[in-house]
Each structure stands twice: as structure tokens, then as C-alpha cells.
Amino acid sequence: MTVKPPTTVGELLDWAREKLAHFPEPLREARQALLLATGERHLERNERLSPFTRGRFRRIVEARARGVPWPVLEGVTGFLDFEVLVPPGVFIPRPETEELAELAVTEFQKAPKGARALDIGTGTGVLAIALARARPDGEVWAVDISSRALRAARRNAQRLGVKIKVRRSNLFSAVEGKFHLIVANPPYVAKEAWKTLPSDVRNFDPKAALDGGKNGLYFLTRLVREAPDFLVSGGVLLLELAPSQGERVLAEAESTGKWRECSVLPDLSGRPRFFRGYRC
Numbered sequence: 001m002t003v004k005p006p007t008t009v010g011e012l013l014d015w016a017r018e019k020l021a022h023f024p025e026p027l028r029e030a031r032q033a034l035l036l037a038t039g040e041r042h043l044e045r046n047e048r049l050s051p052f053t054r055g056r057f058r059r060i061v062e063a064r065a066r067g068v069p070w071p072v073l074e075g076v077t078g079f080l081d082f083e084v085l086v087p088p089g090v091f092i093p094r095p096e097t098e099e100l101a102e103l104a105v106t107e108f109q110k111a112p113k114g115a116r117a118l119d120i121g122t123g124t125g126v127l128a129i130a131l132a133r134a135r136p137d138g139e140v141w142a143v144d145i146s147s148r149a150l151r152a153a154r155r156n157a158q159r160l161g162v163k164i165k166v167r168r169s170n171l172f173s174a175v176e177g178k179f180h181l182i183v184a185n186p187p188y189v190a191k192e193a194w195k196t197l198p199s200d201v202r203n204f205d206p207k208a209a210l211d212g213g214k215n216g217l218y219f220l221t222r223l224v225r226e227a228p229d230f231l232v233s234g235g236v237l238l239l240e241l242a243p244s245q246g247e248r249v250l251a252e253a254e255s256t257g258k259w260r261e262c263s264v265l266p267d268l269s270g271r272p273r274f275f276r277g278y279r280c
């Protein structure tokens, strides 16, 4: 007996639900794939889709079944109140970084007119864009070592109509002048934590965006040591980190003697996730 391939919306959804059965909500996943393939929110179950659309739907479902994250399939993700394009090979912004952005915006609002901010390891540009949207009078720099990330950040800023200065830089190597605020969500995954990362993170985020060296502290310690040279007195450094890293980063900051009022702030679930320190 030959099995008739699915052609109607209902048949395709049933087929996709089976393919996506290993997700907690297979039907929601299947519907999202249908929306992405057709661009239509309201389709009847007995509606027949064209062979072209069916092919596109099948490819999306198969990729999703292999664990490809939605922002990679859709090429776009939301951050705060805006959307950014997420091309392949560029780090997908995460919800916890929205909290870092809010802290950074609050600090930047307090800075004088024409204040300068620097986002190190900008990726898609989300932190720099949030800062530039909050303070159109300010000067916001966005640097990254990855040219793919820089292209994405430039394009996202253009689409959103904000001005940021995008530069290729190995941390501070191409940075000039002093800033009122420096923010970074640097690579901070420790070697030993690598194997425990969910497979979508390991397979779809660039390794250079995550790898923080043996104990995950390579970039965090460099940032607290090097940032003082690029901050005005009273300027602020904000960093995202893993909950286990806060104490080590605080100790490192204190050992430089260049910071005051250093603290590690909790995220919404109460876990210590953000370093904040002010330049003496």
C-alpha cells in the first residue's frame, strides 16, 4: 500500500506533530513552522498547500526537528521592544541580556549630554542599539572581533534608524578615547561547562561567542583589568556573567584598586548575573 503524502493543512500539521514529538509542545512548534512557511495566521485544516509551500514547510520542520533554534530559522529575534536580524554564525541574543540592557540604559540616562558608551562583543548589536535608542544625543560604539557580527550589527542599526559606530576590535585594541559606560556580554562559558550546554547552544552559536577559556573567566578578568583605561572617572562597567563567576570577578576588580562600589546584581530569578563597578 502506498502512503499518500500530506497535502492539506491538517495533514501537514499532523505529520509535523509526529516529527516534532520530542519537543514539549509539538503542536505549537508545528503551527510556528506553518506560519513561517506560509506567512498566514488563519488557515483552514482542509486547505491544500502548493507543492512549493509544502516543500518549504517540510524543510523547516525537518530542520527544527534536528534542533535548529527558531531565531536561526526565522532569521530574526525580539529584544526589548525591537527586533534584530540574526544571520547564521552570529550569537542569538538571550532574554537575560535584556536585563543587562535595562541596567545599562538606566546608567546611560544619568550620563551628561553627548555621553559616550561602548559595547564590547556586540554580536547582533542589541546592547549598543538599546543604548543608542535611549540616548540619541549620545555616541555609542559597538565592537566585535567577528566580521559577521559587525555586518549584522551595522545592518540592524540601519534598519532601526539608530546611529552606532561599528568597529572591528579585539576587546579594546581599536577603541579610542574615554567612555561614560562600558557594557559587555562576553564569552564566559568554562571549558568544563561546555559539554553540559544544550545541543542547540553548542551547535548553533559560534564557539568564539561562548568560549571563555579554561574557567570561563578569560574575558571577564581582562575586561575588569583593562576597562579602567577607557572610562572617565565615575564611569560604569556592566558585565554579564555566570552565577558561579561573580565572586571571582569582584575579587579581580578589587585587586586592581581602580573600582569603587563593585557589586554583582541578580537577574529576575534572583541568580547573581551582572557585575557593576564604577571607575574611581
Ligand SMILES: C[S@@+](CC[C@H](N)C(=O)[O-])C[C@H]1O[C@@H](n2cnc3c(N)ncnc32)[C@H](O)[C@@H]1O
Binding pocket: 091, 092, 093, 094, 097, 120, 121, 122, 123, 124, 125, 126, 127, 143, 144, 145, 146, 149, 169, 170, 171, 184, 185, 186, 187, 208, 209, 210
Ligand atoms: C556572548 S556573545 C554576545 C553578543 C551580544 N552582545 C549579545 O549579548 O547578544 C559574545 C560576542 O563577543 C565577541 N567576541 C569574542 N571574542 C572577542 C574579542 N576578543 N574581542 C571582541 N569581541 C569578541 C563574539 O564574536 C560575540 O559576538
